[in-house]
Amino acid sequence: MASQPRTRNDYRIGWVCALPKEQTAAIAMLDRRHADLPRLPNDHNTYTLGSIGNHNVVVACLPKGRIGTVSAAIVATQMIHAFPSIKFGLMIGIGGGIPPKVRLGDIVVGTPSGQYPGVVQWDLGKKEKDKFIRTGSSNNPPSLLLSAVTKLESDHELTGSRIPEYLDEMVSKYPRLAPKYLRSESLRDVLFKANYEHNESTPDYADVYSPENENEEDKEESCRNCDKTQVVKRKPRDMLVHYGLIASGNSVVKNATFREDLQQYFKGEVLCIEMEAAGLLDNFPCIVIRGICNYADSHKNKTWQEHAAALAAAYTKELLGYIQPSDVDKEQTAGDIITGVSSALSSIKQDTTYTRSDLDKTEDLKLLDRPTPTDYGSQQTDYFRDDNQGQGNGCLTLANIRTGYESQTRRCSVQGSPEPEKQF
Template identity: 45%
Template structure:
């Protein structure tokens, strides 16, 4: 542990939804800091540390408290009590949307990036349902801050020419079997129409319904960039997954928290893929997916210079400049 720092020394916020995601980032901290005294008006429990040149304050949502509203509550308290935060990351696991266009596998990582008319995250159930059953979206969520989108562009460029190496970060989990790659033989994608046979595993599910995919050359996580679907619902149906994906121009994954953050706590969303958003989902891949997402987030922070952060407005300054988003002191 390092000497106690001050609240204003922390410039990066990091939000997790579940404890396995908090475990992943805690292990990847380059330095863990002594906890600051608890603010009596703040119910969040924080983890403090450093990644590269950046002092990071990490918060995990309360056990069992999921969804957009809880995410907004946790993030708002963080922003109120750490006024120097310049940008934030929402890092954890999500359900992938495999398609002919995007060969998403378990353990891959999706990074929110504006595409088409969407800003990187879409609240897919919020809107009016027409006669054809299609939902007309009524709200638009903010895009991630420019400094993060710049880092995403650099990360994407480096990954194309194999100039990033996530294996160094993932190696830190080698002594934790649950956090290790679970094996290509345990990455099974079923056809969208085929529902899971009862039981905790897919041992009784029909192999006839398995989608055949080309074997990858290695087990390194592949990075995907695009829009993420978010709302207060667990996506557990292949046909419904694909329906929303078509309506939303090919979203890459589903999750339950980010939509509660984008307009009040601008951030970049990074999701490790732990299932395929269908009825076959289970938690076997959650730890590895959380580790992969945290590793990508750490790599991304390494691309952002400290001086660039200092010159970036705080989240509170950004929001105070927008009508109707004044923050309280």
């Protein structure tokens, strides 16, 4: 039952989910539910408030039917505005695992790996000479969270995890969750060879209407018609928690060949593929935790989703037990971090405006005073107008002006005075 309401400033941790089943698992892990607070104008999120241990937590989910990095960023931004004391976020849910290291029912925690931060955006880049050059990478998770992850990893090796305990508590409070959110015999970990595509042949009449399985969605996604000789043979093992790189993008990956290519591109560092994390990490200090529910191939289905979501949520609850509320209080708020980045960008723009007053080299001053057929003043005005409208993609600097001018000078010496053209 919900307790008396707190204020918006009482909440320090934001928990973001992409799917309702992920939100269900998150809410089920709360030790206490708090009363709702009135929604702020222009805030389209719906929040569940509660606490885990001594941490006050805000849970929010992407709107129904919305997926991807942009939707996640919008939810996180509105959450930070509504709860200004939030220090960091938790992006918790399900994802696709990269075999052979990762299996269904495992957990992947996004942590720095090699030259990469915890999350990379695989579909953000540029095309150069008929090659796609990836440029999307996100910030590292907060050091406070990474330190807690390190200690938890050691304790798992020494004494084991409390995840089974938290799952038992979940179904004790919410018995209706047991059939799907707990591990059952119906959850079978089957991995097909990467070069074998899913057989989408229509099941026969008896299969479709079998009384022991009336879930049409599961029937449509099953691999009953796939060639069992194409299954990769592996020895059974218990659930594992992996730490390393998560690849995030705006497209659903259901192709084993692409999965293998992606893994090769990142030199074998990728453990998981998902769709929202990259939208948060650039502006929202957070850690990404994924329960593995498929192999990002054509055989992927929804059978494992609820259990994988519960595993990720249970690990998150265990992780929060390794973080002291007093340490969280010392952290900079997420809003201040975003403001700091915005201020830095504004400062760059302001410094650019007054570039001439800061020049201390005579040749630079002479360069700016020399005549040119290009009206740079109007171009600078256009640039800042576009930048204020969110269209700018660079900074007007002395180097830009010098390069443009020297280019113009070379053309003038060969062709005479050219028509004005935009240089940057």
